[in-house]
Amino acid sequence: MAVVQRIPLLIFEPMKKIDWYILKKFVGTFFYSLMILLVISVVIDITEKVDDFMRNNLTLKTIIFEYYIGFIPSIAALLFPLFIFISVIFFTSKMAYRSEIIAILASGVSFRRFLRPYWVGAIGFGLMLWAANTWVVPKANRLVNAFQDNYVHRHEDAMALYDKTVRIDSFNYVTFGSWDPNYKTGASFVMQEIHGQKVTFKLKADRVSWDSTEKKWKMYNLSMRHINDLNESWTYKQDSLMKLRITPVDLVKKRDEQVAMTTPELNEYIKKQQLRGAEGLNTYLVEKYRRTAAGFMVVVLTLIGGIMASRKVRGGSGLHLALGIVISASYIIFLQFATVFSTKSNLNPLLAVWIPNVVFGALAIYLYRRAPK
Secondary structure (H helix, E strand, O other), rough: OOOHHHHHHHHHOOOOHHHHHHHHHHHHHHHHHHHHHHHHHHHEEEEHHHHHHHHOOOOHHHHHHHHHHHHHHHHHHHHHHHHHHHHHHHHHHHHHHHHHHHHHHHHOOOOOHHHHHHHHHHHHHHHHHHHHHHHHHHHHHHHHHHHHHHOOOOOOOOOEEEEEEEEEOOOEEEEEEEEEEOOOEEEEEEEEEEOOOOOEEEEEEEEEEHHHHHHHHEEEEEEEEEOOOOEEEEEEEEEEEEEOOOOOOHHHHOOHHHHOOOHHHHHHHHHHHHHHHHOOOOOHHHHHHHHHHHHHHHHHHHHHHHHHHHHOOOOOOHHHHOOOOOOOOHHHHHHHHHHHHHHHHOOOOOHHHHHHHHHHHHHHHHHHOOOOO
């Protein structure tokens, strides 16, 4: 029974007046801090992109409804956990400085019971961030990416590709000697079917083009070789329509496309690429797991902030905020290192994303046990 009482699932019990008092401070401080952050972020972003806005003669309506309506949710979700942390430290240290926490604990409320509104707020905000990362933020990122492709990086993605090779399933590879994404035409096309180290089929075409009506590839001057050990057959056609498991979209890798996919779309994309036997999917897997880990991160950082700032110290809020910034920076650095090791090396993406949460979760448990009860 004592073990059960230690589990913070007492959040399902009816809320008391003191719980609502702390929870209102939590929510109010967070949204106030977030609004200030967003205003500062928008101002900084405008100063960086004002040349692009003026060069493209963009109207205020276009800037707001095609860019900033996506930029604001995107930057808010990115810094959401850290500003939860700073907000918790700020209002809790104020309560500690005014001796409110001492009065609460002196009235017979246990420290575990005191943390109840922090659990409620953290879980609520964590679920909010998870839902936003799953459906809302990817659509916002889609607007940002589209705007940047149209007005900021529009000359980069339209460049022709050379010697582009794509694996379309477990055995088939296609290579474009050249590919023009503007006209959706290519030259020196080769498709090979490889089992183990043996080539069993090879197709060559002088030129290919994408038929958007038929959703097929138009091939010109193509030759096909079927190889079965020592037996070989050869076929030539002047032109032909063929349906392949690849489209022009698969040939041009869009900038940060993983952040512009909702979680169902991301799951479908990863599944499709895994069936093809594609490599380099760690970037997409990291993004997938990060969305869930970010919600848990909110809970961990809330508890660390509440426990750390609840103790009255001589430095007051300033000392608590300084410690909060240090911990926040440590968390970001830790997560960045783990992500780089996953995308550039062979570290498991799930492990890379959850290592910081496990480490800082252990820190939260340590701080809780050391906190004066």
